[in-house]
Amino acid sequence: MYILSNTTNASNFVEGVDKSFVIIMGISFVFLIGLTFTMLYFVYKYNKTKNPVATQIKGSTKLEIIWTVIPTILVLVMFYYGWAGWAPMRKAPDDSFNIKVVARMWNFTFEYENGKKTDTLFVPMNKAVKLNLNSLDVIHSLYIPSFRVKEDVVPGSEKMIWFIAQREGLYDLFCTEYCGLNHSYMLNTVKVMPDEQFNSWYVDTTKRVEVALDSPTENGKRIMKNIGCFACHSLDGSKLVGPSFKGVYGHEATVITGGNERVVTVDDEYIKRSIYDPNADVVKGFNKGLMLPYEGQLTDADIAQITEYLKTLK
Amino acid sequence: MQTVSQLPDEVNYLDYKGKYKGIFAWIFSTDHKRIALLYMYSMLTMFVVGVVLGLAMKLELIAPGKTIMDPQTYNSVFTVHGVIMIFMIVIPGLPAVFGNFMLPIMIGAKDVAFPKVNLLSWYFYVLGAVLVIASVLFGNGAPDTGWTFYAPYSFKSGTNLLPAIFGAFVLGFSSILTGLNFIVTIHRMRAPGMTWFKMPLFPWSLYGTAWIQLLATPVVGITLVLVALERIFNIGVFDPALGGDPILYQHLFWIYSHPAVYVMILPAMGAISEIIPTFSQKHIFGYKAIIASTLAIAFVGYFVWGHHMFTSGMSGTAQYTFSILTFIVAIPSAIKVFNWISTMHKGSINPEAPFLWAVTFIFVFMIGGFSGLVLGALATNVHVHDTAFVVAHFHFIVFGGVGFAFFGAIHYWFPKMFGRMYDKVWAKVGWAFFTVGFLTLYSPMFYLGMMGMPRRYYDYLPEFHAANILSSLGSWVMTFGLLIIVINLFRSAKNGAIAEINPWHGKTLEWTVPSPPPLENFDEIPVYGEKDGPYEY
Numbered sequence: 001m002y003i004l005s006n007t008t009n010a011s012n013f014v015e016g017v018d019k020s021f022v023i024i025m026g027i028s029f030v031f032l033i034g035l036t037f038t039m040l041y042f043v044y045k046y047n048k049t050k051n052p053v054a055t056q057i058k059g060s061t062k063l064e065i066i067w068t069v070i071p072t073i074l075v076l077v078m079f080y081y082g083w084a085g086w087a088p089m090r091k092a093p094d095d096s097f098n099i100k101v102v103a104r105m106w107n108f109t110f111e112y113e114n115g116k117k118t119d120t121l122f123v124p125m126n127k128a129v130k131l132n133l134n135s136l137d138v139i140h141s142l143y144i145p146s147f148r149v150k151e152d153v154v155p156g157s158e159k160m161i162w163f164i165a166q167r168e169g170l171y172d173l174f175c176t177e178y179c180g181l182n183h184s185y186m187l188n189t190v191k192v193m194p195d196e197q198f199n200s201w202y203v204d205t206t207k208r209v210e211v212a213l214d215s216p217t218e219n220g221k222r223i224m225k226n227i228g229c230f231a232c233h234s235l236d237g238s239k240l241v242g243p244s245f246k247g248v249y250g251h252e253a254t255v256i257t258g259g260n261e262r263v264v265t266v267d268d269e270y271i272k273r274s275i276y277d278p279n280a281d282v283v284k285g286f287n288k289g290l291m292l293p294y295e296g297q298l299t300d301a302d303i304a305q306i307t308e309y310l311k312t313l314k
Numbered sequence: 315m316q317t318v319s320q321l322p323d324e325v326n327y328l329d330y331k332g333k334y335k336g337i338f339a340w341i342f343s344t345d346h347k348r349i350a351l352l353y354m355y356s357m358l359t360m361f362v363v364g365v366v367l368g369l370a371m372k373l374e375l376i377a378p379g380k381t382i383m384d385p386q387t388y389n390s391v392f393t394v395h396g397v398i399m400i401f402m403i404v405i406p407g408l409p410a411v412f413g414n415f416m417l418p419i420m421i422g423a424k425d426v427a428f429p430k431v432n433l434l435s436w437y438f439y440v441l442g443a444v445l446v447i448a449s450v451l452f453g454n455g456a457p458d459t460g461w462t463f464y465a466p467y468s469f470k471s472g473t474n475l476l477p478a479i480f481g482a483f484v485l486g487f488s489s490i491l492t493g494l495n496f497i498v499t500i501h502r503m504r505a506p507g508m509t510w511f512k513m514p515l516f517p518w519s520l521y522g523t524a525w526i527q528l529l530a531t532p533v534v535g536i537t538l539v540l541v542a543l544e545r546i547f548n549i550g551v552f553d554p555a556l557g558g559d560p561i562l563y564q565h566l567f568w569i570y571s572h573p574a575v576y577v578m579i580l581p582a583m584g585a586i587s588e589i590i591p592t593f594s595q596k597h598i599f600g601y602k603a604i605i606a607s608t609l610a611i612a613f614v615g616y617f618v619w620g621h622h623m624f625t626s627g628m629s630g631t632a633q634y635t636f637s638i639l640t641f642i643v644a645i646p647s648a649i650k651v652f653n654w655i656s657t658m659h660k661g662s663i664n665p666e667a668p669f670l671w672a673v674t675f676i677f678v679f680m681i682g683g684f685s686g687l688v689l690g691a692l693a694t695n696v697h698v699h700d701t702a703f704v705v706a707h708f709h710f711i712v713f714g715g716v717g718f719a720f721f722g723a724i725h726y727w728f729p730k731m732f733g734r735m736y737d738k739v740w741a742k743v744g745w746a747f748f749t750v751g752f753l754t755l756y757s758p759m760f761y762l763g764m765m766g767m768p769r770r771y772y773d774y775l776p777e778f779h780a781a782n783i784l785s786s787l788g789s790w791v792m793t794f795g796l797l798i799i800v801i802n803l804f805r806s807a808k809n810g811a812i813a814e815i816n817p818w819h820g821k822t823l824e825w826t827v828p829s830p831p832p833l834e835n836f837d838e839i840p841v842y843g844e845k846d847g848p849y850e851y
Contacts (some may be wrong), residue, residue: 017693024691028684035655036677042658043665043673046594054596055660056851059653064603067652068645075641075687081632082691089696090630115333138467139560141625141700145766152560152626156554158626172775176700176768178460179386180467184771280481287454287472 010171010192011147012164016085018148024078089149092162096130099123103133103140103153103175104292105241106182107228109180114202119226121173121190123165124198130162136292141177144190154281165192181241182231220309223302241290243283248309255281256288269288271307272300323543324837326733326830344429345833346424347731350415353406358800360402360443365793367395372755372789375782376776385772392471392770394450396461397478401485402443404716408581409527410439412723413520415731419824420514421659422842424834429500431491438488445481449474460770462571463538465552465563467723475760476542479793483538486531489791491578493527496520505823507842511605514822514848515598518605519584520610526573526580530616534570537563561626568619569772576615578712579679582719583650586672589726590654592820593669597849600653614643624695633692640690647683651676655764666818667741671722674749678718682710683693687758702771703763709756717752721745721799728803729813733830736806744798751792758785822848 009015016200099112099121110118123129133142135155141163143150151161175186193201224230232241243253252265257280264270264281273280275298278291297308325331327347335341340352341635354582368387370391374381383391414432418425428433450456453474459467502522504513543549543562550556552563591598598604620628620636654676663669685707698704729735758781763769767778774782816825827835 013693017697020691020693021697024687024694028687032680034682034685035651035829039655039658039673041678042655042661044664046658046661046663048595048662051660051662054594054662054851056597056599057599057656057660059600059603063652063656064600064649071645075644076638077689078687079634079638079641082695085691085693086633086696087630087692089538091842138470139464143700143766143768145697150625150696150699154554154627156559157561157627172766174766174768178389178464178467178770180458180471181389183389184385184768184773187775208594227490256379257519259692288809289470 008167009166010167010169011149012166013085013089013133013148014146016088020078020081020085023081027074029076037150073311089162092130092160093128096162097124097133098127098130098132101131101133101142101153102136103142104136105138105177105180105290106231108140108173108175108188109226109228112202116202117226119228122198122201123190123192124195125165125168125192127195128162128164130160132194133159133161138179139177140175140179140186141303142170143162143174146171146172147190150176165190168192168194173250183266217305217309217312220302220305220307223298224306224309227294227297242286245310245313247314249307251311254284256284257281268304272303273309275303275306315465324828325830327833328733328830330833337459342433344425344433346414346418346425346432347431347831349432349436350411350413351731353410353414353439356436356440356443357403357406357411360398364395364398364403365796367391367398369789369793370787373396374772375774376786377783378776378779380773386455386458388760388772389395389460389770390450390456393457393460394446394478397446397457397482400461400574400712401482402439402446402580404606404712405485405489406492407578407716408585408720408723409496409520409523409577410436410488411720412516412585412727413496413523413581416727416824417499417517417520418503419502419827419831419835420517420822420848421500421508422823422836422840423499423503423835424839426495427502428495433497435488435495438484438491440484442481442483442488445477445484445827449477453477462567463541463569465541465544465558465560466554468541469553476545479538479542483535486535486538489527490531493524494526494530496500497528500524504644505840505842507846509842511602512842512847515587515601515604515608516581516584516822519580519587519608522608523577526577526612526615527694528574530570530577531568533809534574537566537570540566557720559797561623561628564623565619565627568622569616572619573615573710575712576611578716578728580611582716583608584674585652585719585723585726586675587650588820588822589672589722590657591728591849592818593672594658595664595819595851596657596661597851598653599656599659599840600649601849603649604653610646611643614639614646618643619688621695624692625699636694637690637692637695641687644683644687644690647679651680652682664818666725667736667738667745668722668726668818670742671718671725674745675715675718675722678710678714678752682707682714685710697766698763700769701763702767702769705769706756706759706763709759714752714756721748724803726818727824728806729817730824730829732807732810733813733828734808734810735813735817736810737802740798740802744795746801747795747798748792750794751788751790751795755785755790755792756788758782758788820832821850 090148091165102109110121133153135153140153142153147163149161149163151159169192171190173188173190232246234240237246248266252263254263277293279288282288327345332339374383374388421509456474457478458473459471509772540551548556550558552558552560563850587604590851618640620632621640624633762778762781767774815829
């Protein structure tokens with residue numbers, strides 16, 4: 001029995017988790033319905049018109065014992081199944097396929113051991129996958145409902161999720177810990193592929209070569225999409241968390257530098273500084289501290305391509 | 315035992331003319347009954363704000379994408395809704411209104427032990443409320459962190475958080491002082507002959523609650539001060555960027571905020587334990603078992619906070635320990651339900667509005683409790699934690715539990731408090747709309763959470779649409795019921811039929827004094843004899 005029919009056995013944990021759902025909710029429904037009908041029956045049967053004089057009964061030690069012991073046994077059963085479905089989530093097999101997850105406001109990126117970086121989580125079927133969770137700013141939580149897994153992504157702490165995906169297909173992946181403005185847009189897709197297909201995707205570097213041969217502007221756009229710039233900076237001139245990219249290159253901006261206002265022209269140097277040290281010059285009307293430095297994540301070559309792309313946004 | 319100790323012409327607390335006139339006769343009054351009404355009207359004001367914010371959220375969620383507001387506004391709306399509803403409505407809720415009004419009368423006292431401190435706690439309440447409202451109206455945007463103020467987001471947010479945090483801190487003092495007052499009152503001021511085991515169950519529940527208020531609230535007070543210091547001086551306790559530990563914040567926050575759930579629900583259970591025997595005209599079933607379960611909940615409730623953090627990265631041992639303790643705390647709640655239902659058995663039931671509220675309280679409380687078992691078990695918690703399922707669960711408990719009990723209590727004690735009876739037909743109509751609306755509003759969220767919809771979500775995927783529409787429709791039906799209830803009560807407080815001293819034929823002491831009660835409740839302090847008791851029908 002499964003609680004979500006379209007996710008039957010989507011991962012190795014579904015069975016254990018859904019079994020505890022069925023047991024807990026099954027017992028609960030029996031009690032809820034039984035107690036509700038008993039209550040309604042009493043309200044009907046002992047209505048004052050039918051039963052003008054109440055019979056005074058002050059209690060019964062025997063009943064108190066019975067209805068203490070039985071629920072105690074039942075909740076211990078529930079506890080056991082909850083524990084049994086959860087315990088295997090705690091330890092990933094040693095030979096798991098490792099993927100590094102980087103969460104930030106407001107996107108996830110997935111980094112593979114061979115250097116591939118994606119915004120969709122690609123995983124092989126029938127193979128233990130271990131997600132090593134890292135957050136660059138606040139607490140996020142990675143949740144794949146179909147796999148029944150969830151773990152908070154806490155800055156400064158080493159945490160992981162592991163699972164074996166068992167059904168080919170696409171699944172939702174959400175952030176479930178409230179993380180600010182665009183929390184509800186912090187969602188991605190999990191793509192589960194059969195082993196061979198995954199392997200050919202994984203080793204296929206032609207895609208990257210292809211991209212590299214593309215125009216620098218396309219490449220710049222791809223880099224920005226992967227690291228999630230567009231969550232905070234719009235392309236159409238609308239104000240989000242940060243200033244829009246529309247017409248940004250070459251225009252004059254009023255910025256706050258160390259508490260003082262000054263006017264700068266957005267050029268290559270300014271863009272580089274804004275990416276490596278975003279809090280140095282904050283555009284007037286926006287808040288400091290929301291963007292993290294990308295020093296170490298992006299190379300100068302990446303930034304040159306980003307700059308080329310920004311130039312095209314008239 | 316005496317029946318009525320006053321002369322009928324004695325002036326009641328509403329008409330009493332003291333040193334001050336007009337509004338000062340209220341805001342400077344140390345009479346526990348007037349303070350109770352001050353609380354009730356200030357809470358009603360805040361409740362209206364909270365309900366409007368709730369309706370706005372449900373309207374936003376009626377369709378994916380933007381409906382009426384942008385995401386920043388939505389995030390502030392659910393934050394302020396949470397802060398108001400938790401810190402200003404459900405935590406003070408029954409103790410501040412019915413505890414203040416009824417506790418002294420039910421134990422045969424003329425007032426609480428420290429009437430001036432009692433008034434001071436209301437001042438703190440108002441000050442806290444003003445601070446929270448100030449955070450919305452002034453500064454750099456309304457707080458957007460959620461009512462939980464989780465670190466480190468609460469340090470990153472550029473919004474005007476400090477007044478809201480300070481407001482919650484001040485509200486905590488209001489709660490502590492009320493708790494202290496009730497503990498002393500119950501220990502020292504019970505009527506002669508009213509031994510502990512002759513005390514009615516509502517005062518008993520207030521007693522358990524008061525200890526939690528006194529012992530747990532300081533923890534959140536200290537925590538909020540640390541958040542404020544961290545925001546101002548970057549001291550580095552919670553923010554990992556400064557070497558702090560964000561999980562420590564969650565521990566400290568929930569060490570208070572989970573017991574706070576019992577601050578909300580215990581007095582609600584107490585009120586239900588009064589209503590059911592009165593309308594069944596029957597001795598409460600298992601008096602001592604109900605007391606024992608109250609104390610057990612108050613005690614074990616301190617040790618279950620970790621179940622809010624099963625996905626936060628506690629050790630495995632901590633996780634299953636908290637899980638098993640959470641299941642243990644479910645047992646005393648179950649015992650209460652069994653005893654309430656058994657009280658109805660062979661009673662002579664008069665299904666008036668308060669009784670209907672009590673029966674529906676039991677129903678929604680059971681749903682809230684059973685869904686709590688799903689959240690207490692580790693495997694199922696991982697799936698539904700931080701989803702709409704949790705939102706449904708705690709609304710069934712803190713709004714279903716506290717709300718239904720509050721409405722039951724106000725319909726029960728209204729004739730005593732205002733000396734007039736409400737329109738009984740409209741009371742039942744309001745109850746029916748409210749109940750249907752409530753179930754339509756919150757039940758779909760269980761389904762949404764099972765399907766995986768995260769909470770605190772401004773926008774959602776199309777697969778979550780249908781259930782969200784249903785939920786939004788429910789919010790309108792419920793609000794309609796709420797309007798009927800409030801209008802009926804307000805009209806009746808002025809124009810209702812004059813109420814008798816004991817319209818429901820209750821046996822507790824408040825039904826022996828005139829309606830409304832005189833300034834000092836009793837001319838002569840009642841004396842409990844050998845055979846007297848709160849439920850001796």
